[in-house]
C-alpha cells in the first residue's frame with residue numbers, strides 16, 4: 001500500500017542487505033522505524049513484543065523466521081535437531097494466531113525435503129516469500145469478495161456514506177497488503193463508493209487509534225476514532241451499517257477469536273440487526289477444532305500494557321501510568337465470538353455462512369477424512 005506516495009509493506013526481504021526487515025509498529029503513527037530480523041531471538045522478540053502483529057503478518061514473520069534460523073550466526077547447517085528446535089521456538093512466540101504455526105510449518109516442510117544445507121536455505125527463502133505473496137493475493141481477493149456487501153448498502157442509501165465499524169487493526173499493517181477487514185473498505189473506496197469507518201480505539205495497545213486510523217488516513221479513507229465502549233450506542237442510533245472485523249483463529253465450525261472486545265461488538269450488532277462479518281484468509285482457520293471457547297488458546301499479556309498508556313508528548317513518545325500504582329490489572333488479549341453471532345465469513349474463496357457445512361463447502365480440501 002502507498003504511504004506518502006511510496007509503496008510499503010510491513011515485512012520484506014532486502015536483497016542487497018540479504019536481510020528480513022519489518023516496520024516496528026510500536027512506534028506508529030508517530031515514527032517510522034524499521035527493524036532487521038537477523039536471528040531467531042530477534043524474530044521471536046518482534047512477534048512477542050508486537051513489533052509485528054496481526055495474524056497474517058505473524059504467519060509471514062514466522063515463515064521468514066524459518067529462513068532466518070538457517071542463516072543466523074551460529075546456525076548448525078543441516079542439523080535437524082537444531083532446526084526443529086528453532087522452529088518450535090518460533091511457533092511458541094504467541095499462542096492465539098493460527099497463522100504462526102501455519103506459516104512456520106509450511107516453510108519447515110519445504111526445507112525438510114532437502115538434505116543439503118544450501119538447498120535448504122534457498123528452499124526456505126523461496127517458500128517464505130511465497131507465503132508473503134500468497135497472503136497479499138488472498139487479502140486482495142477478500143477485498144473483491146467483500147466489496148459487493150458495501151456496494152449493496154451504498155445503493156440502498158443512494159450513495160450516502162456507508163458506515164463500517166471495525167475493531168483492532170485488521171489492515172495491511174496486520175497482513176502484508178490490503179488487510180482482511182479493511183480490504184473490502186479499500187476496494188470499495190478505490191471504486192468510488194462513499195465509505196466512512198468507525199475505528200474502535202482498541203485498548204490497551206490502541207491498534208485502532210494508532211494503526212487503523214493511520215492506514216485509513218494515508219489512503220484517504222474518511223474515518224472517526226471512537227472509544228471501545230461507544231459501539232453499542234452508535235449502533236442503537238443507526239450510525240453503523242456493517243461491522244467487519246478480522247480474526248486470529250477461527251474454528252471449522254465458525255467460532256472466532258479476535259482482539260478483546262470483539263465479542264461485545266458482535267452482541268451489540270445482533271441486538272441491533274446489523275450484519276457482523278469476519279474477514280480472513282484460510283491460513284487463519286484452525287481445521288482441527290470446533291469449539292472456540294473451549295479450545296482456542298487465549299493469550300494473557302503483561303498487565304503493564306493496561307496500566308500504562310503510550311502517546312506522543314512534546315515531540316517524544318512517552319508512557320504514562322493511569323491507575324493507582326498498586327492496583328492489579330489483567331490483560332486478556334483476545335475473546336471468542338460464537339458462530340451464532342457471525343453473519344458470514346469473507347475469505348479468498350468467497351463468502352460463506354458461519355457454519356461448519358458452509359465453511360466446508362468453500363474449503364472441501366479441508367474435510368477431516370482427507
Ligand code: MRU
Nearest residue numbers: 053054055168170174246247259
Ligand atoms: O494483538 P494483535 O494486535 O496481534 O491482534 C490483532 C488482531 O486481533 C486482529 O484483529 C487480527 O489479527 C486480524 S488481522 C488481519
